[in-house]
Amino acid sequence: MSGGINAHWLMHYRVVTLVNQCRRLIRDEFGVKLTLTDPRLREALNEYAGRSGSTELKRLITQIDEEAGDAMPEDEPGHGSTEQRPARRMYRGQPLPDPPADAGASSESGPEKTIIYRGRRVRGG
Template identity: 65%
Template sequence: MHYRVVTLVNQCRRLIRDEFGARLSLTDPDLRESLGAYAERSASGELKRLMARINEEAGEPEHKPETDAAPDTAARPPRRMYRGQPLPEPAPPPAAGPDDGSTSDKTVIYRGRRVR
């Protein structure tokens, strides 16, 4: 829930507690339905107005624009980062040769710097 909706819900809970003596919990999964039921039974116009605002605020679907990724960027793995700086691209593995036992030419990155 948004902060505005939470403040409206808390105002409704306060009015319901004053009028009906019922305490509603914010963690109740059916809180919105309970608030609506109490708002229908209430003689308070303020509670009905608050419930209408809650329905306006919370009833709108969260719309986040989706961007279509280009096909070539979807296949590429994300860039590796270290402390906000991009790491260099790893070198492709060398082809297997007759003296494949040496590991000294492997690049090692320690604390963001190339050691070997």
């Protein structure tokens, strides 16, 4: 598992709402306060749901798994393909166009740099 906080599964508003409901139930039943910044939050939620007698908590955990996907934080660092190819550049949630294959080749007047302004190619390639 990576050293940093893996909050990828917490990036959906609906999932955060469900997690907060779980945190409230766990706090009421066990007296434990879980934080959203805890890197083991998802594991802790599953542990407390297994020990809990509350069917509501178990239902919420299965709902979180459906909404956020079943990938646990240990699964994410091993994507493999991200190390082989560079990540796609994004601007305002939209992928930027790939630079032309000959963009690195120098011409007689020097390489023309592609400039993208507000998602549109202004100058270059």
